[in-house]
Amino acid sequence: MVITGPFSAGKTSFIGSVSEIDVVRTERRITNAAERVKETTTVAMDFGRITVDDDLVLYLFGTPGQRRFDFMWEILSEGMLGFVVLVDSTKPETFREAKRILETFQSYASTPFVVAANKQDHEDAWSPDDLRIILRLDPAVKILPCVSLQKDSVKNVLLELLYSILEHLDKEEA
Amino acid sequence: MALKGNLRDFTTTQLFNLIHLAKKTGTLTVTGGQTAHIIFRSGKLVYAETSVQHGRLTQILLSAGKLTSDQSRLIDEKLKGRTDKQLGHRLIQAKLVTQNDIIQSIRQHMLDIVYKLFTWVEGSFQFDNSLQSAETKIMIPIDLEVVIMEGSRRLQESELLMEELPNLEASLRFVDRPDARLRNINLTVEEWRIISYVNPKNTIKKIAEANKLSDFQVRRTVYGMLQAGIVELIPPVGGANGEKPKENIPTQRRIQPPKQSTQERRGVVNRLIDRIRKL
Numbered sequence: 091m092v093i094t095g096p097f098s099a100g101k102t103s104f105i106g107s108v109s110e111i112d113v114v115r116t117e118r119r120i121t122n123a124a125e126r127v128k129e130t131t132t133v134a135m136d137f138g139r140i141t142v143d144d145d146l147v148l149y150l151f152g153t154p155g156q157r158r159f160d161f162m163w164e165i166l167s168e169g170m171l172g173f174v175v176l177v178d179s180t181k182p183e184t185f186r187e188a189k190r191i192l193e194t195f196q197s198y199a200s201t202p203f204v205v206a207a208n209k210q211d212h213e214d215a216w217s218p219d220d221l222r223i224i225l226r227l228d229p230a231v232k233i234l235p236c237v238s239l240q241k242d243s244v245k246n247v248l249l250e251l252l253y254s255i256l257e258h259l260d261k262e263e264a
Numbered sequence: 265m266a267l268k269g270n271l272r273d274f275t276t277t278q279l280f281n282l283i284h285l286a287k288k289t290g291t292l293t294v295t296g297g298q299t300a301h302i303i304f305r306s307g308k309l310v311y312a313e314t315s316v317q318h319g320r321l322t323q324i325l326l327s328a329g330k331l332t333s334d335q336s337r338l339i340d341e342k343l344k345g346r347t348d349k350q351l352g353h354r355l356i357q358a359k360l361v362t363q364n365d366i367i368q369s370i371r372q373h374m375l376d377i378v379y380k381l382f383t384w385v386e387g388s389f390q391f392d393n394s395l396q397s398a399e400t401k402i403m404i405p406i407d408l409e410v411v412i413m414e415g416s417r418r419l420q421e422s423e424l425l426m427e428e429l430p431n432l433e434a435s436l437r438f439v440d441r442p443d444a445r446l447r448n449i450n451l452t453v454e455e456w457r458i459i460s461y462v463n464p465k466n467t468i469k470k471i472a473e474a475n476k477l478s479d480f481q482v483r484r485t486v487y488g489m490l491q492a493g494i495v496e497l498i499p500p501v502g503g504a505n506g507e508k509p510k511e512n513i514p515t516q517r518r519i520q521p522p523k524q525s526t527q528e529r530r531g532v533v534n535r536l537i538d539r540i541r542k543l
């Protein structure tokens with residue numbers, strides 16, 4: 091599964107909440123002053139793991155948050171089961187970017203995905219319903235409230251994505 | 265829920281569209297060079313004022329030429345402290361103006377303000393669910409669909425239009441939404457021409473050629489229709505949302521469905537679901 095979204099949306103935290111291994115972080119200190127809203131950013135991809143049994147392992151890949159790593163999305167989108175687009179609900183200035191990422195991924199593959207309206211614990215968070223309109227999401231696309239720092243919340247998003255994948259399989263069969 | 269941001273990141277069009285679709289009730293405050301207060305009820309525009317064009321009824325009627333400046337000054341003096349609603353009744357009783365004069369003047373005043381708002385490129389905004397001074401003001405409901413169409417029409421920003429509608433190879437179709445009402449909308453001649461060509465088979469480029477419209481004109485008109493929710497985009501074959509098809513991606517690099525039967529894949533997904541539930 092691929093966890094994507096704009097800069098600082100909470101991708102690394104999301105993977106960290108459920109991965110059984112410490113997230114293999116590829117973070118660097120931020121040198122560009124404009125982007126220094128936090129200390130580090132993911133520059134390659136995050137990597138987390140959930141083992142089911144000997145022959146089944148779920149890998150979670152987090153995309154780097156900054157634009158200049160566009161080319162990686164294409165590589166990541168190969169062979170993925172589904173993806174989660176994380177949106178920082180408290181940062182309207184990133185919504186356009188979120189929409190762009192969503193479209194980029196969709197153009198590479200007709201893979202099931204869900205949108206997670208992250209940081210819902212924050213008082214400035216836009217509601218999932220408002221985000222749906224702003225991102226012009228199709229009614230069939232799920233947009234879920236999310237707090238990346240909370241395991242149960244992340245579990246819920248992953249489960250909803252898996253349910254969407256099942257529905258997708260049903261449709262393919264029909 | 266907070267609805268805060270800056271017009272740098274969100275256009276007025278997008279905001280109004282959100283308010284319209286979510287049928288919101290509340291007050292939008294935008295602070296740029298001036299401050300604007302816009303009130304909405306169930307997704308309709310009902311009141312507008314700015315720090316420069318405030319909403320006092322006598323002022324509005326004066327600007328609309330329905331009262332002379334002497335009349336308006338006198339009324340303001342005599343009926344000081346009255347609400348606009350009370351004032352309106354008195355003016356109609358005194359046969360100084362008609363009810364229709366009042367409605368039309370207020371409508372014009374509101375539209376003037378909101379259309380200007382479409383041209384603001386900067387300004388922090390906040391929407392809260394309270395209805396400020398709703399009891400005393402005269403509120404005239406105006407359909408936002410119409411406002412959005414006209415506002416976008418006035419929005420001369422080709423840059424934004426380029427970003428919103430990069431590829432004219434996309435085509436259009438009518439939105440299949442029960443409340444999309446073509447009948448109540450005043451379309452310009454340009455829009456009618458485009459409407460008559462809306463068909464998944466016609467690219468926007470073709471529609472422009474057929475109507476002798478420039479790329480900018482067609483973008484502007486189509487953008488307005490998209491924002492008002494009348495039509496929607498169908499991306500061109502091979503690319504999403506109007507991006508040029510990426511020729512440099514060899515087809516075998518596109519996603520390959522795993523070579524498993526649907527049954528097997530479903531089994532894998534169900535095992536993942538069981539596992540994650542137990543986390």
Ligand SMILES: Nc1nc2c(ncn2[C@@H]2O[C@H](COP(=O)(O)OP(=O)(O)OP(=O)(O)O)[C@@H](O)[C@H]2O)c(=O)[nH]1
Pocket residue numbers: 095096097098099100101102103104128130131132133153154155156208209210211212236237238239240
């Ligand atoms: N309040 C709140 N803060 C969060 C949440 N999720 C993440 N954060 C915070 O948001 C900041 C960014 O989170 P990251 O997980 O680093 O985001 P990222 O998407 O990996 O960022 P990049 O890799 O730089 O693009 C951190 O300070 C997190 O602690 C959330 O649900 N609620």
Ligand SMILES: [Mg+2]
Pocket residue numbers: 101102103131132136152155
């Ligand atoms: Mg990260």
